Amino acid sequence: MKDGVRRFNEQAPEVKKQYYSRDFRREFVYTSNFDLYTSSAASWRDTFSCYMAPNPPKPQDLPAICRDVMLEYSKQAMSLGEFLFELISEALGLNPNHLKDIDCSKGLRMLCHYYPPCPEPDLTLGTTKHSDIAFLTVLLPDQIEGLQVLREGYWFDVPPVPGALIINLVTNDKFISSEHRVLANRATKARVSVGCFFTTGIRPNPRIYGPIRELVSENNPPKYREITVKELAAHRDAKGLDGSNLLHFKI
Numbered sequence: 354m355k356d357g358v359r360r361f362n363e364q365a366p367e368v369k370k371q372y373y374s375r376d377f378r379r380e381f382v383y384t385s386n387f388d389l390y391t392s393s394a395a396s397w398r399d400t401f402s403c404y405m406a407p408n409p410p411k412p413q414d415l416p417a418i419c420r421d422v423m424l425e426y427s428k429q430a431m432s433l434g435e436f437l438f439e440l441i442s443e444a445l446g447l448n449p450n451h452l453k454d455i456d457c458s459k460g461l462r463m464l465c466h467y468y469p470p471c472p473e474p475d476l477t478l479g480t481t482k483h484s485d486i487a488f489l490t491v492l493l494p495d496q497i498e499g500l501q502v503l504r505e506g507y508w509f510d511v512p513p514v515p516g517a518l519i520i521n522l523v524t525n526d527k528f529i530s531s532e533h534r535v536l537a538n539r540a541t542k543a544r545v546s547v548g549c550f551f552t553t554g555i556r557p558n559p560r561i562y563g564p565i566r567e568l569v570s571e572n573n574p575p576k577y578r579e580i581t582v583k584e585l586a587a588h589r590d591a592k593g594l595d596g597s598n599l600l601h602f603k604i
């Protein structure tokens with residue numbers, strides 16, 4: 354999959370240009386800094402993205418150079434995600450199908466990042482501090498380091514482990530969705546990562562989500578108000594990457 358991201362990004366600008374857009378309603382969007390106009394600094398990275406579920410793109414909407422691998426990889430990520438939702442439901446003391454039954458695994462958005470070597474890495478970041486807004490993220494990182502996670506006020510490097518996937522998720526603060534960032538790339542080769550985000554994003558989805566009713570009580574009251582996935586995604590798009598987007602919905 355990472356080779357596919359590299360192949361796409363290392364094509365001539367004239368070839369990539371046809372996919373470049375800032376209209377995120379398009380099937381396949383290749384862009385640089387989705388938050389260019391809201392963020393205080395530009396990040397040293399390009400990204401292509403696509404919603405792979407529940408309505409997969411038509412194969413012809415994907416660039417031939419990474420089409421097959423995107424379709425196959427997202428299928429595998431979907432099965433892994435469904436399995437993880439079962440485990441997480443059990444870990445929360447719920448029926449194993451609980452999170453699947455409320456459609457947490459319904460939508461899948463793929464974000465493929467390409468971080469070119471940065472000539473002045475102390476002046477910017479690859480990805481600014483944020484927490485993911487999906488129910489669950491399956492991240493395939495690169496062997497080139499850069500990813501850091503915030504823990505008790507300190508930034509810790511996430512060491513690259515060959516073949517490992519990093520899992521991130523959102524709950525009523527039972528499992529905390531970690532804040533993380535990526536440093537600008539100091540290597541001589543581009544850094545690549547692939548995030549599979551379980552979310553329907555800005556696509557229509559009337560379901561209302563909030564802290565799971567079975568888990569809240571007088572002693573453990575809801576910490577967040579109920580919202581739609583679209584509201585959360587629209588908030589993130591308007592505000593850009595900036596710390597925890599969920600905070601805005603905290604009661």
Ligand SMILES: O=C(O)CCC(=O)C(=O)O
Pocket residue numbers: 464466480485492494495500533534535545546548
């Ligand atoms: O590139 C990475 O390792 C992380 C990217 C990331 O945090 C994201 O896409 O939300």
Ligand SMILES: [Fe+2]
Pocket residue numbers: 483484485533
């Ligand atoms: Fe992230």
